[in-house]
Amino acid sequence: MKSGMLDNLHAFLVLADCGTLRDAAQQLNSSSATLGRKILQLEEEVGLKLFDRLPAGYTLTPDGKRMRDQLDPFQTAFAGFEQWLQSTTRRPQVRLSAGSWTMKFLQRHIKDLQRAEDNFDLLFVSSEARLSIKKREIDIGLRSTQAHEAGLVSKRLTTTSFAPYVHADKTQVTDMPWLSVSPEFAQTSSIRWVLANHLEHITTFVSAPHNLIDLVEAGAGIAVLPCFVGDTNPLLNRYGPPIAELSGEQWIILHEERRNLPEVRLMADRITKLVQSNRGLYRGDQPSDHEAAEVNEV
Structure with a gap:
């Protein structure tokens, strides 16, 4: 070679x-x-x-x-x-993969996931691309769909909802432009929905979903966000109700063999408890105070 x-x-x-x-x-x-x-x-x-x-x-x-x-x-x-x-050179490491929004939520609740007494390290791997659990690139994956591959185990955690959001000062503005990830980077259903329904009204594109929040916080326009992200941001308000077509699920995926490792099982249990204790947020049951009656047309 x-x-x-x-x-x-x-x-x-x-x-x-x-x-x-x-x-x-x-x-x-x-x-x-x-x-x-x-x-x-x-x-x-x-x-x-x-x-x-x-x-x-x-x-x-x-x-x-x-x-x-x-x-x-x-x-x-x-x-x-x-x-x-x-394993021969350092403490065990649990590798956790999720999309941008879920990763942001998990990192915000790091105290619920990692403890000082833990004898293992936690590695966050944020990527819209799906890393392989079967090939052991990661240990735990949070996905929007169930895994059907042999050797993988799936558990449904909750329902997820998405809604349009704007800066809190812009809730009553009726001619707000839309914001989106650029088409060549559109790997999620929420981004594809925006491109399919509001392409002619998009004025600003980004290359990664997490960049949308910075633009919305700056008052640049409307972005579709998961309710568990948008409803917990004090600078944002909903610009309409949850979008029915984007209602989905959150699954935790584990390798059939590695799930029995003590550190992997412990982390999976903590993630499950965290997500399920926030099911209302994921479902969009806790809307912003000034939610509009319906999505404003622009």
Whole structure:
């Protein structure tokens, strides 16, 4: 094997799972440019085109899919090796993955999740791309859908609702523009809903969902947010009721084997207790004081 190919193969597998250079580079602690060069180098080394470069991200070609299938045992073995190495050199680590909004909620309640007496570390992995629990890239995943893969265990935690929000001073303004994640980064149903229903009224785009809150707090426009985020922000008010089409669920996903590790089970129990004790917020049962009767048309 040529020098550097192992690193390039790892980059290939991460990009295949993430789908975008940005998310894959973030996971690899690299830059998008460096990652792009590694993929080009790997394609030259194997003599195959592995990805189709599309506006929405990178998708595997038929050759790329076959190559990923061949490397699947390697990826699982490498993840197991990393965990073994970690266990021999430092305290156990529980790796937790969730989307931007859920991660923001969990980090705000860190005192409910992590205690001084814990004998393990907690790693937050924030990504809209789904990291693989089956391949042991993470230990616990919070998802909007149930996992049906063999080797994974799912538990439904609560119902989630989304609503439009504006700065509290803008609640009565009827000509507010809309805010959204840019189409090429639209990986969530709430963003796709905004793009499908209000594209002509969007004046500002961002590359990541969590950037929307900064714009709403600045009074720049309307953004669709989870109720458990928007209703707990004192600077924001609802600009209408929860959007029925975006009602969903929150699931906790665990690896069938690793869920029995004491630190993983303890963290899963704490997350479950935290989310279920805030079911009213997730469902949107606790609206802002000045909720409008319906979404204002612009």
